[in-house]
Amino acid sequence: MNGPEEGRIRLTVLGGYLGSGKTTWLRHQLHEGQFARARVIVNEAAETPVDHALLGQASGLCVLAGGCVCCVAKAELISVLRKLCDERTRADAAGQRLDHIVLETSGLADPGPIVAAIKSDPVLVYHIVVSEIIVAADARHAMSQLRSEPLGRRQIEIADRIIVTKVDEAEPAELTKLLSTLVSINPAARISGAVKGVETALPSFEGVAPDALPDLNGQALKPPVAPTRLQLDDSIDWTAFTIWLSALLHARGDDIVRVKGVVRTPAGRLLLQTVRKVVQTPEILPEQDGLGEDNMIVLIGRGFTQSQLARSLRYFAGKR
Incomplete structure (x- = not known):
C-alpha cells in the first residue's frame, strides 16, 4: 500500500x-x-x-x-x-x-x-x-x-x-x-x-432485471434475531432428537434462521449445522478443542424461548 x-x-x-x-x-x-x-x-x-x-x-x-x-x-x-x-x-x-x-x-x-x-x-x-x-x-x-x-x-x-x-x-x-x-x-x-x-464460475446475468426489493423502512419492526442455548441430556435418544429437529425446522424454519452445535452421538463427536430448513451433512470432529461445550445446541432466530424449546424436545424424547 x-x-x-x-x-x-x-x-x-x-x-x-x-x-x-x-x-x-x-x-x-x-x-x-x-x-x-x-x-x-x-x-x-x-x-x-x-x-x-x-x-x-x-x-x-x-x-x-x-x-x-x-x-x-x-x-x-x-x-x-x-x-x-x-x-x-x-x-x-x-x-x-x-x-x-x-x-x-x-x-x-x-x-x-x-x-x-x-x-x-x-x-x-x-x-x-x-x-x-x-x-x-x-x-x-x-x-x-x-x-x-x-x-x-x-x-x-x-x-x-x-x-x-x-x-x-x-x-x-x-x-x-x-x-x-x-x-x-x-x-x-x-x-x-x-x-x-x-x-x-458464475453464470452471465446480462439482461436479467434485479428484484424489486420492498422498502423495509416503513415496516413494523420484527422481534430481533437472537441466539438461544439448549443443553442436551447425555442420555438423549438421538433418533428422537433427529425427529424433533426435523419437525421443528419444518414448522418454524422461517423463524429459526440457524442451528449449530457440537454433539456427542454413537457415531462420534459431530458438528451439527442447519440454515433455515436445510440440514447440512454432519461432520465428525476430532477429540480436541477446549473451547465450547459439547451437547450444547445454539438456535438463532426469533419468536421462541429456551423453555419452549426444552419442553418440546422433552415431549419428543418421551420425558414429559
Whole structure:
C-alpha cells in the first residue's frame, strides 16, 4: 500500500448473514495457504462458540463469543486489536511482524460500525487499516434475506467483495436474479462464486432485471434475531432428537434462521449445522478443542424461548 496506510496492519473483515458460508469459505482459504500468517478472530453472537472448531489451520485464533463485535462486544474487540498491535510492536525487533488480521464477524453483525470503531479509536487508527470487507451471500437464501432483513442489505451495501456461496444449490434463474440484484445494491463490489469454499464460475446475468426489493423502512419492526442455548441430556435418544429437529425446522424454519452445535452421538463427536430448513451433512470432529461445550445446541432466530424449546424436545424424547 502507498501513502499513510503503508506499514499498518491490514484487517480483512469477513461478514455475511447467518448461515451464509463464511466459515466454510475461510476454512478453505486457510487450507489453500491464504491468510497463512494472519491472526484470525472469530466472533459469535452466542455464548457457546462453535465455528472455531472448523478453523484449526489458522496460525493464530482468537474467539470472541457472547455478543456481536459491532455492538455488545465492540469494546472487547477493540481491546483484542490493541493487544495485537502491542504484540506486533514488541515482535518487530525479532523480525516477526504481524501484517494481517482476519475478522470473521457474527452473522448478526453490521460491518459498518466495526470499521467506524477502528477508524475512530485513537490507537488503532495509527496501527490498523481496513483493507477489505468481504461479505458472503448464500445463493439459496440471500434473496429472501434481502427482501425481509435490513441487516442483510446493509451487509451487501458495505462490501468491497461479495462471495456468492452454495452456487451449486441454487436454481439457474434464481441465481441470475440474485446476481443482478446484488449488483444493483452495490455496483462497485467485485462478485465471485464459491462451492464449499472453492471458487467457481458464475453464470452471465446480462439482461436479467434485479428484484424489486420492498422498502423495509416503513415496516413494523420484527422481534430481533437472537441466539438461544439448549443443553442436551447425555442420555438423549438421538433418533428422537433427529425427529424433533426435523419437525421443528419444518414448522418454524422461517423463524429459526440457524442451528449449530457440537454433539456427542454413537457415531462420534459431530458438528451439527442447519440454515433455515436445510440440514447440512454432519461432520465428525476430532477429540480436541477446549473451547465450547459439547451437547450444547445454539438456535438463532426469533419468536421462541429456551423453555419452549426444552419442553418440546422433552415431549419428543418421551420425558414429559
